[in-house]
Amino acid sequence: MSAAHRWGDPSRAVTLPDGVRTLLASALGVREPHPPASVAALPPPGLSDRALRALEAACSQVRTDDQARLAHAAGMSTVDLLRLRAGDAADAPDAVIAPADHDEVTDVLAACAAHRIAVVTFGGGTSVVGGLRASRDGYAGVVAVDLARLGRLRHLDPVSRTATFEAGVRAPRAEELLAEQGFTLGHFPQSFERATIGGFAATRSSGQASSGYGRFDQMVVGLRVATPSGTLHLGRAPHTAAGPDLRQLFLGSEGALGVITEVTVQIRPTPPARRYLGWRLADFAAATEAARALAQDGPLPAVLRCSDELETTVNAVSEGASADGCLMITGIEGTEDEVAGVASALTERLAGLGGQPLGEEPGQAWLRGRFAAPYLRDALLDAGALVETVETAAFWSALPATYAAVRDALATSLAGQGTPPLVLCHISHVYSSGASLYFTVVAAQADDPVAQWQAAKAAAGDAIAASGATITHHHGVGRDHIPWYRDEIGHEGVAVLRAVKRALDPEGVLNPGVLLP
Amino acid sequence: MSAAHRWGDPSRAVTLPDGVRTLLASALGVREPHPPASVAALPPPGLSDRALRALEAACSQVRTDDQARLAHAAGMSTVDLLRLRAGDAADAPDAVIAPADHDEVTDVLAACAAHRIAVVTFGGGTSVVGGLRASRDGYAGVVAVDLARLGRLRHLDPVSRTATFEAGVRAPRAEELLAEQGFTLGHFPQSFERATIGGFAATRSSGQASSGYGRFDQMVVGLRVATPSGTLHLGRAPHTAAGPDLRQLFLGSEGALGVITEVTVQIRPTPPARRYLGWRLADFAAATEAARALAQDGPLPAVLRCSDELETTVNAVSEGASADGCLMITGIEGTEDEVAGVASALTERLAGLGGQPLGEEPGQAWLRGRFAAPYLRDALLDAGALVETVETAAFWSALPATYAAVRDALATSLAGQGTPPLVLCHISHVYSSGASLYFTVVAAQADDPVAQWQAAKAAAGDAIAASGATITHHHGVGRDHIPWYRDEIGHEGVAVLRAVKRALDPEGVLNPGVLLP
Structure with missing residues (x-):
C-alpha cells in the first residue's frame, strides 16, 4: 500500500489506545484484520508508444513509474482504501501527466482526444465517491492529469x-x-x-x-x-x-x-477575532429546532453543527468527559465587536431554545479535532473496524424523517450482515430551508468489507431517495452515487448533461464513467 | 396602440406639468411628436387551419382576435413602444394560447414542435430587451403562450x-x-x-x-x-x-x-418594521466608496442605492427640493430591534464615510416613487422625449471607469445625432465584489427615434464590453443584447447552449432568435 493512501502528515498518525481496541472488540466484535498487502498489484501499463510520445509532446512532465501510478490509483473512500490494503490497484492510471499551465492542459486534452485516452483530472485526490476511477472500456488507456504544478x-x-x-x-x-x-x-x-x-x-x-x-x-x-x-x-x-x-x-x-x-x-x-462555543440541547429534536431557528432568524454563526445523542456520547467518551443530550458547536468570526455582539445575541437566543451554555472548551476541542477524522479512520481500519460516512441534505420539514430513515437503514443493513454498527450523526450545514445530515458508521469488518459496505451504502442511498432528500450534500456523485443521481435529475436532466458533454468532449475522454450514467 | 402598451393602472397615468414640458423643450429641444397611430397594423394571421386545430386540441383556450394578438405584440422597451406608437405591430403572434396547467403547456409544446410553430412564452410581458419578439423565418407561425391561467x-x-x-x-x-x-x-x-x-x-x-x-x-x-x-x-x-x-x-x-x-x-x-433613510455624500466617487464599504463590511441594509450628481439634482428638482452632492437611499427591514440596531450602526458607519443624514423623508419619497418610472416614461414619450435605460454590473475596481465610459458613450452618440441627452445614473445593487450601474437617458426624439436609440444603445453596449463589464445585470439578453452576449460567453459557451437546446427542443420552436445567437 502506498503511503499516499494514508491520510496527510505521517507524523500525525493516530494510534488507538488499548481501551478503545478492547471496546471495539467487546461492543462491535471488531477483530484484527489480515495485514495489508505489502505491495499492491499494478496492472501492466497499457499505453502504446505512439500515444505516450503524443503525451510527451503535449506536456513537459509525463511519468509512468510505479510510484506515480500507485499514488494516483484511487481516491479516499473507505472502499478505495480497503481495495488498496487488499493489494488491488486495478484502477491505477497508465501514466501521470503534470502540465505546467493552462496551455499544456489544453494540449494534453487534444492529445488524449486524438488517441482516445481517458483523462482523470487529479487535484488533491480526496474523492470519497469513486470520482477518480475512470472507465477503461473502449479506451486506449487512462492517464491521471495531476494539476499540482498549476500552483500559483x-x-x-x-x-x-x-x-x-x-x-x-x-x-x-x-x-x-x-x-x-x-x-x-x-x-x-x-x-x-x-x-x-x-x-x-x-x-x-x-x-x-x-x-x-x-x-x-x-x-x-x-x-x-x-x-x-x-x-x-x-x-x-x-x-x-x-x-x-x-x-x-x-x-x-x-x-x-x-x-x-x-x-x-x-x-x-482575515477575521481578527473568533469564539467557538459549545451548547447542550436536551435531544436531537430540540437541537434540530434550535439550528433551524438560528438559520432562519439568526443570529447565525459562521460554524453551526449539532450532534445527535450517540455522537455526543461517543465524542465525550473519547475526550474523557461525560455527556448527556446533544452537543451544538457555534463558531463566531469577525471583529472583536462583532464577535461579542453575536455571542451575546446567541446566548440570549439559545437560552430561549433550551440551550445550556458549555463555554469555550467544547468549541476549542472541536477546532483541535476538525481535520482529525481521516487520521482516525486509518487507525480504525488498521484495527479491523469498518468506518465510513454518508451525507445528505433535506428541507427542515423532511429532516427528522430523513434522519431516522437513513440511520435505520444503515443499522438494519449492517446488523443483517452480522455486524451491528454504531451510527453517529450531526447536522453539518444549515440553510433557511433545510440542512445537511452527516452520518458516521463504525462496525466490525466482515470477511469481504467492500461488499459489506456497498450493501449498507445502497440501503442508505435508497432511504435517502425514498425520503425525497438529495444523494449528496457535498461529497459529489463520482461513480458511487450514479444510480440515485440519475433518478434525481431525471431522464431530461441526463439528456442535458450528455448534450453538454458531446459539445465539449466529443470523444468522451473526460473521466468516463464518472458523473454521467 | 393597445392600452396594454401603456404601463399598469390607467388611473395612475402621469401628466407632465407644463413647467416640465417647457424645460424639456428649452433644455433638450424636445418637440411634440406625431400623434400615435390610432390603430396598429396587425399582419394577417398566418397559421394554417390544421395547425390551429392541433393547438385547439392541445389547449382549452386559443384566441386569434386582434385584441389578444395586439396585447401580446411586444414587450416594454422604448423601442417596442415607439414601434407600436408608429402603428407597427409586425411582431404580433398569430394566436394567443392560454394553457390551464403544466400538462396543457406540455401538450401545446408538442403540438408546436409537430407543426413547427414558434413559441413565445408570455408572463407579464415586461421584457425591455426584445425577449418577446421571436423569429418567424422558417416557422409555420408564432404563438404567444400566455401563462396567466397558471395562477395558483x-x-x-x-x-x-x-x-x-x-x-x-x-x-x-x-x-x-x-x-x-x-x-x-x-x-x-x-x-x-x-x-x-x-x-x-x-x-x-x-x-x-x-x-x-x-x-x-x-x-x-x-x-x-x-x-x-x-x-x-x-x-x-x-x-x-x-x-x-x-x-x-x-x-x-x-x-x-x-x-x-x-x-x-x-x-x-413579513418584516414587522422598516425604515428607509436618505444620506448625502459629497460626490459619486464618495458615494461609490461608501456603498462598497457597506457591501463588504456592513451593516448592509436590504435596499442600498446611490444616485450620481445629475440624477440627484433631477430627482430633487422634480420633488421641488434643492440638492447638491449625491443621494444614497438605505432601506432597513426586520424586527423593531433589528431595524433600530442596523439604523444605529449605519448612522455611525456612514458618518465615518462622509455621509450626512437626511432622515426618513428621502426614503419615503423613494418608496412612493419606486414603481413610477414606467408611468413617467409613457408621459415623456407622449411629450416627444426619448427615454430609456441601460444597465450593467462590474467589479468595484472597474466600476468608476465603467461608469464614465458608458455615460460618455451615451452622451457622445446622442449629441452626435443632434439630440444631446441627460444621462442619469445610480448604483442599484451591491455585492462584496462589485455593483450594478443603472443609467437613465432622456433626450429629444429624432425623426426616427428607433434608429436614434439603437445607435446610442450600441455605443453603450460597446463601452460596457470594452470596460470588461457584463452587458446586463438584470434586464436579460432577449434579442437586443445578443451581439455582446455572444462575446461574453464565447464560442464554447454558445456551443453549450446550442447543445442543450438541441436536446430539449430539437425542432427549435422555443423563442427562436431570443438568447441564442
Missing part, C-alpha cells in the same frame, strides 16, 4: 476582494498566500489539508464555516475551463442576467465536462 | 419557509397570497406591478431589496420546466453537490430552453 496565485484584487488561483493550489497554501495580504477564503472542509482549489470547484465543496463564508460554489466569481473543444472563460461581473449561469455547469462537473484550470474566488479580510 | 399557490411549507407557485402568478398577487400566511418574497423590481413569478425566474430578475432578500435566482429552490422533449423537476434539497446545478440553466433561459411552469421559492416572515 495569479491575481489578487483587494478593492473587489477577489483572488484568481490556478486550480492545483492546495487549500492550506491558498490560505497562506491570502494571509500574506490580510485575506482568507474561509473554506475549511475536512479534506482541507490535501484538497485543491480546483477540486473544491469541480465537486461543489462545502466548508465547515459555510454559514459564515458560503459554500465554495457561492465563493466562485469566475472560472477558466479547458476542454477538448476549446477554453471557456466565465464570470466577468459580481452578477449577470446574461443568460443561464454557465459557471454552474462546471461547478460539480467532476472532471467530466472540462478541466478547471483557474478559479476566481471572493475573499474576505 | 400550489404549496406553502411554513417550517422550511418555501412556497411553490405556478409560473403565471403576478408579483402583487404572490405577495398577497404569502401575506395571508404571514410571509413575503421580498422581490420588488421596477416591473413588480405586472411581472410574474415565472418571468422573474426565466430572466434572472433582481429586486430593489436584493441586498436583504437576495436576487430572484438566489430565492429559487426548485423549478418545474416543460420542454418539447419532456419535463424537468429540479431542486429537492436546500443544497446539493449532485452534479452541475441544472436549475441555473433554466434561470435566465428566457423561454429558449423550456417553459418554466412552477417555481419553488424561499420565503420570509
Whole structure:
C-alpha cells in the first residue's frame, strides 16, 4: 500500500489506545484484520508508444513509474482504501501527466482526444465517491492529469476582494498566500489539508464555516475551463442576467465536462477575532429546532453543527468527559465587536431554545479535532473496524424523517450482515430551508468489507431517495452515487448533461464513467 | 396602440406639468411628436387551419382576435413602444394560447414542435430587451403562450419557509397570497406591478431589496420546466453537490430552453418594521466608496442605492427640493430591534464615510416613487422625449471607469445625432465584489427615434464590453443584447447552449432568435 493512501502528515498518525481496541472488540466484535498487502498489484501499463510520445509532446512532465501510478490509483473512500490494503490497484492510471499551465492542459486534452485516452483530472485526490476511477472500456488507456504544478496565485484584487488561483493550489497554501495580504477564503472542509482549489470547484465543496463564508460554489466569481473543444472563460461581473449561469455547469462537473484550470474566488479580510462555543440541547429534536431557528432568524454563526445523542456520547467518551443530550458547536468570526455582539445575541437566543451554555472548551476541542477524522479512520481500519460516512441534505420539514430513515437503514443493513454498527450523526450545514445530515458508521469488518459496505451504502442511498432528500450534500456523485443521481435529475436532466458533454468532449475522454450514467 | 402598451393602472397615468414640458423643450429641444397611430397594423394571421386545430386540441383556450394578438405584440422597451406608437405591430403572434396547467403547456409544446410553430412564452410581458419578439423565418407561425391561467399557490411549507407557485402568478398577487400566511418574497423590481413569478425566474430578475432578500435566482429552490422533449423537476434539497446545478440553466433561459411552469421559492416572515433613510455624500466617487464599504463590511441594509450628481439634482428638482452632492437611499427591514440596531450602526458607519443624514423623508419619497418610472416614461414619450435605460454590473475596481465610459458613450452618440441627452445614473445593487450601474437617458426624439436609440444603445453596449463589464445585470439578453452576449460567453459557451437546446427542443420552436445567437 502506498503511503499516499494514508491520510496527510505521517507524523500525525493516530494510534488507538488499548481501551478503545478492547471496546471495539467487546461492543462491535471488531477483530484484527489480515495485514495489508505489502505491495499492491499494478496492472501492466497499457499505453502504446505512439500515444505516450503524443503525451510527451503535449506536456513537459509525463511519468509512468510505479510510484506515480500507485499514488494516483484511487481516491479516499473507505472502499478505495480497503481495495488498496487488499493489494488491488486495478484502477491505477497508465501514466501521470503534470502540465505546467493552462496551455499544456489544453494540449494534453487534444492529445488524449486524438488517441482516445481517458483523462482523470487529479487535484488533491480526496474523492470519497469513486470520482477518480475512470472507465477503461473502449479506451486506449487512462492517464491521471495531476494539476499540482498549476500552483500559483495569479491575481489578487483587494478593492473587489477577489483572488484568481490556478486550480492545483492546495487549500492550506491558498490560505497562506491570502494571509500574506490580510485575506482568507474561509473554506475549511475536512479534506482541507490535501484538497485543491480546483477540486473544491469541480465537486461543489462545502466548508465547515459555510454559514459564515458560503459554500465554495457561492465563493466562485469566475472560472477558466479547458476542454477538448476549446477554453471557456466565465464570470466577468459580481452578477449577470446574461443568460443561464454557465459557471454552474462546471461547478460539480467532476472532471467530466472540462478541466478547471483557474478559479476566481471572493475573499474576505482575515477575521481578527473568533469564539467557538459549545451548547447542550436536551435531544436531537430540540437541537434540530434550535439550528433551524438560528438559520432562519439568526443570529447565525459562521460554524453551526449539532450532534445527535450517540455522537455526543461517543465524542465525550473519547475526550474523557461525560455527556448527556446533544452537543451544538457555534463558531463566531469577525471583529472583536462583532464577535461579542453575536455571542451575546446567541446566548440570549439559545437560552430561549433550551440551550445550556458549555463555554469555550467544547468549541476549542472541536477546532483541535476538525481535520482529525481521516487520521482516525486509518487507525480504525488498521484495527479491523469498518468506518465510513454518508451525507445528505433535506428541507427542515423532511429532516427528522430523513434522519431516522437513513440511520435505520444503515443499522438494519449492517446488523443483517452480522455486524451491528454504531451510527453517529450531526447536522453539518444549515440553510433557511433545510440542512445537511452527516452520518458516521463504525462496525466490525466482515470477511469481504467492500461488499459489506456497498450493501449498507445502497440501503442508505435508497432511504435517502425514498425520503425525497438529495444523494449528496457535498461529497459529489463520482461513480458511487450514479444510480440515485440519475433518478434525481431525471431522464431530461441526463439528456442535458450528455448534450453538454458531446459539445465539449466529443470523444468522451473526460473521466468516463464518472458523473454521467 | 393597445392600452396594454401603456404601463399598469390607467388611473395612475402621469401628466407632465407644463413647467416640465417647457424645460424639456428649452433644455433638450424636445418637440411634440406625431400623434400615435390610432390603430396598429396587425399582419394577417398566418397559421394554417390544421395547425390551429392541433393547438385547439392541445389547449382549452386559443384566441386569434386582434385584441389578444395586439396585447401580446411586444414587450416594454422604448423601442417596442415607439414601434407600436408608429402603428407597427409586425411582431404580433398569430394566436394567443392560454394553457390551464403544466400538462396543457406540455401538450401545446408538442403540438408546436409537430407543426413547427414558434413559441413565445408570455408572463407579464415586461421584457425591455426584445425577449418577446421571436423569429418567424422558417416557422409555420408564432404563438404567444400566455401563462396567466397558471395562477395558483400550489404549496406553502411554513417550517422550511418555501412556497411553490405556478409560473403565471403576478408579483402583487404572490405577495398577497404569502401575506395571508404571514410571509413575503421580498422581490420588488421596477416591473413588480405586472411581472410574474415565472418571468422573474426565466430572466434572472433582481429586486430593489436584493441586498436583504437576495436576487430572484438566489430565492429559487426548485423549478418545474416543460420542454418539447419532456419535463424537468429540479431542486429537492436546500443544497446539493449532485452534479452541475441544472436549475441555473433554466434561470435566465428566457423561454429558449423550456417553459418554466412552477417555481419553488424561499420565503420570509413579513418584516414587522422598516425604515428607509436618505444620506448625502459629497460626490459619486464618495458615494461609490461608501456603498462598497457597506457591501463588504456592513451593516448592509436590504435596499442600498446611490444616485450620481445629475440624477440627484433631477430627482430633487422634480420633488421641488434643492440638492447638491449625491443621494444614497438605505432601506432597513426586520424586527423593531433589528431595524433600530442596523439604523444605529449605519448612522455611525456612514458618518465615518462622509455621509450626512437626511432622515426618513428621502426614503419615503423613494418608496412612493419606486414603481413610477414606467408611468413617467409613457408621459415623456407622449411629450416627444426619448427615454430609456441601460444597465450593467462590474467589479468595484472597474466600476468608476465603467461608469464614465458608458455615460460618455451615451452622451457622445446622442449629441452626435443632434439630440444631446441627460444621462442619469445610480448604483442599484451591491455585492462584496462589485455593483450594478443603472443609467437613465432622456433626450429629444429624432425623426426616427428607433434608429436614434439603437445607435446610442450600441455605443453603450460597446463601452460596457470594452470596460470588461457584463452587458446586463438584470434586464436579460432577449434579442437586443445578443451581439455582446455572444462575446461574453464565447464560442464554447454558445456551443453549450446550442447543445442543450438541441436536446430539449430539437425542432427549435422555443423563442427562436431570443438568447441564442
